[in-house]
Amino acid sequence: MTDPIKAHGKEANETDEAIGRERTAWERIDAIETDESKAYFSRELLIWYDRSKRDLPWRRHRDPYFIWVSEIMLQQTRVDTVIPYFHRFIERFPTIRELAEAPQEDVVKMWEGLGYYSRARNLQAAAQQIVELHDGQMPSEREHVFALKGVGPYTAGAILSIAFNRPEPAVDGNVMRVLSRYFLIEDDIAKPKTRIGMEKIIPGLIPEGRASDFNQALMELGALICTPKSPHCLICPVMEHCRGRIEGMERDLPVKTKAKKPRPEQRLAVLLEGAGEREGRVLVRRRPRTGLLAGMWELPHIAADSAPEAQDLGLEVGQLEELLEDLGLSWSPMSPYMTAEHTFSHIHWTMRVLTAREQPEVLAQLAAESGVPYEVAVPEAAAEALEADEAGTGAEVEWRWIAEADMREIAFPNLFLNILNRYFGEAKQS
DNA sequence: AATACGGGGTC
DNA sequence: GACCCAGTATT
Numbered sequence: 235m236t237d238p239i240k241a242h243g244k245e246a247n248e249t250d251e252a253i254g255r256e257r258t259a260w261e262r263i264d265a266i267e268t269d270e271s272k273a274y275f276s277r278e279l280l281i282w283y284d285r286s287k288r289d290l291p292w293r294r295h296r297d298p299y300f301i302w303v304s305e306i307m308l309q310q311t312r313v314d315t316v317i318p319y320f321h322r323f324i325e326r327f328p329t330i331r332e333l334a335e336a337p338q339e340d341v342v343k344m345w346e347g348l349g350y351y352s353r354a355r356n357l358q359a360a361a362q363q364i365v366e367l368h369d370g371q372m373p374s375e376r377e378h379v380f381a382l383k384g385v386g387p388y389t390a391g392a393i394l395s396i397a398f399n400r401p402e403p404a405v406d407g408n409v410m411r412v413l414s415r416y417f418l419i420e421d422d423i424a425k426p427k428t429r430i431g432m433e434k435i436i437p438g439l440i441p442e443g444r445a446s447d448f449n450q451a452l453m454e455l456g457a458l459i460c461t462p463k464s465p466h467c468l469i470c471p472v473m474e475h476c477r478g479r480i481e482g483m484e485r486d487l488p489v490k491t492k493a494k495k496p497r498p499e500q501r502l503a504v505l506l507e508g509a510g511e512r513e514g515r516v517l518v519r520r521r522p523r524t525g526l527l528a529g530m531w532e533l534p535h536i537a538a539d540s541a542p543e544a545q546d547l548g549l550e551v552g553q554l555e556e557l558l559e560d561l562g563l564s565w566s567p568m569s570p571y572m573t574a575e576h577t578f579s580h581i582h583w584t585m586r587v588l589t590a591r592e593q594p595e596v597l598a599q600l601a602a603e604s605g606v607p608y609e610v611a612v613p614e615a616a617a618e619a620l621e622a623d624e625a626g627t628g629a630e631v632e633w634r635w636i637a638e639a640d641m642r643e644i645a646f647p648n649l650f651l652n653i654l655n656r657y658f659g660e661a662k663q664s
Numbered sequence: 665a666a667t668a669c670g671g672g673g674t675c
Numbered sequence: 676g677a678c679c680c681a682g683t684a685t686t
Contacts, residue, residue, distance in 0.1 A: 305682095307681090308680085308681040308682090309680090309682045309683075310682060310683095311680065315680090316681090352683080353683085384683065385683085386682060386683045388682055392681070404681080406680090406682075407682085408680085408681065449681095462680085463678085463679095490678095492677090493677095493678080493679090
């Protein structure tokens, strides 16, 4: 049996004796099998949970579908953020089968603003898997659950334990924080190895028949009591045997390597107002199907080099204008509309938005001269311009003139949602 | 093992 | 600002 944790522990121990270092945390925890602190932990945690658990929408039924949807939504996302999304999503897609059969656009639209949109696409793909392979019922075997798109070690464990009461570990950020403090584990929780070590501890902690409550209790403790910055040790149900607290280390745990800062990117967007038969509409495009914000709609924009303070954007505005020219458009002079900041996990955008008004009469004239029809779609030149913008392959980019009402149909990332809502809001004023 | 992938709340 | 959140997929 190749147990990486134990193997590592033993190996360390042989040299440790010479160096005089302590055994690893994993060995120590393993050794306290008979210790009161494990049984105490599980017992007190469950007593506390039974008394203090929150009334959350997905806790009102033990429907594996509800549990699953909530767990996907809760990935890297706070409970308070998820609740309204969960209600809307379940109302729109009440069953796995209805989710599987819906247009993908609808699923992503329901996810709009929640972020990590591959979660939505994977969720639907997995629903289709379940319909095809399991007759529309969430499977209860580990291998089948784990095989679902978008379901990793945490979510598989969460579904199996919470929905089916199987004694499987479900180790998320909360659980790692709680365990690292209670057992004084100083391993870096950013490393997958540490999560695996935690997963090995859990089965030995789950009281018979209480897997569902136990795993939820562990996360609930992390969310309500054993919080990241300043844990509420004084009201913690397991404070008595918490080694982190006893050693005064609770604020130093868990150990976690810092994330890199997002790289700054300057971008220049255009909010082009339609005229003539496109009066009241705005030009938008769809992002490529892969990569950042895959398949979502946005205002056209390009990478800009100049610093945010730079006044002279002549060159870059020129590039933006080329993009529109390639669409066969003409417009009034561009003027600054607003600047928006938006931070992703790995990129920080400073998006300067210019506005201009389409001039179809000029266009019509140009079209007559050049022989290009009035309703120009997307010529190859535009695709190339986008390619140069590294937005993707460019070839598949779609364009649309949208009215305010169209925003109910298609999904935008929050950055553009904010800009467009502001724009349409102002348009109604005047 | 490292990086891509959103968005927002909190101290 | 920095950190973190009921993480997963891809490289």
